Amino acid sequence: MKPDVDWFRRKLEEHRLSQSGLGRMLGIDKSTMSLMLAGKRKLSLTAAADMARLLGVTASDVMEHMGVRVDGIKAGGAAAPQMLPFEGWIDDTARVQPESGAGKRKRMVDIGVNVEPGSTAWQWRTPQTKMDILDGWIVVSGARREPDDRMIGRGCVVGTKSGEILLRTIRRGYTPGSHTLLGLGIPESAEVEVEWYAPILLMKPATA
Structure with missing residues (x-):
């Protein structure tokens, strides 16, 4: 699944942020942000949580719109239950x-x-x-x-x-x-x- 670029663009507009501005707030350089939104660089759970906080959504929303299925994560899966x-x-x-x-x-x-x-x-x-x-x-x-x-x-x-x-x-x-x-x-x-x-x-x- 590819990232939903339009969804991220809407969220950035809602919070009056640019892609590079969001990257600066996350400590991520412009080129890395571009690669993430192109689906060519993985997004860590920590970065997803920080991005969610800045965009006013859940970490699950961010991961799913990045093209990662996060529903039903269990022990031993891609990420351990919390x-x-x-x-x-x-x-x-x-x-x-x-x-x-x-x-x-x-x-x-x-x-x-x-x-x-x-x-x-x-x-x-x-x-x-x-x-x-x-x-x-x-x-x-x-x-x-x-x-x-x-x-x-x-x-x-x-x-x-x-x-x-x-x-x-x-x-x-x-x-x-x-x-x-x-x-x-x-x-x-x-x-x-x-x-x-x-x-x-x-x-x-x-x-x-």
Whole structure:
């Protein structure tokens, strides 16, 4: 499979980047970038994760549009499954409850695919609620980021300056420095100040 050059061109335009500008941000020279987009030079998982962060997509998106099949990667395959720290529970209002236990060693979750460094796993705990259908599903979020324009319109785990952690889609607020948070049939919230966000990379059923 050849790289989808048109897809990369669209993503670069969305972020007002040139091919050479993206290469500079990745520490990749112009000729190497050209070879990658021509399918003549392999893209490492590390470079894919960095490129995904800059383009506001997942590492899987980057790899697939580079012509690499990344679905269903298992141990012993081209890339080993990734163990992620389990961070907490998501309730039926999409509020996140960090796993309790100070000093407790974090549990690790095998999500079966490689994602960007710093990613974490969460799990829906919603039995006998309106969100029962999602009970047990795993949510994988990317590394925490400081607020920026790339979070607008994306589903994210969001940390607010008031101390809440929520699973929401972020919209621009009506006053400088504020945002509104939407999601899952929940009415638009009051304006909040976002402390950090972690984009949702994937969601999948829990495996036995």
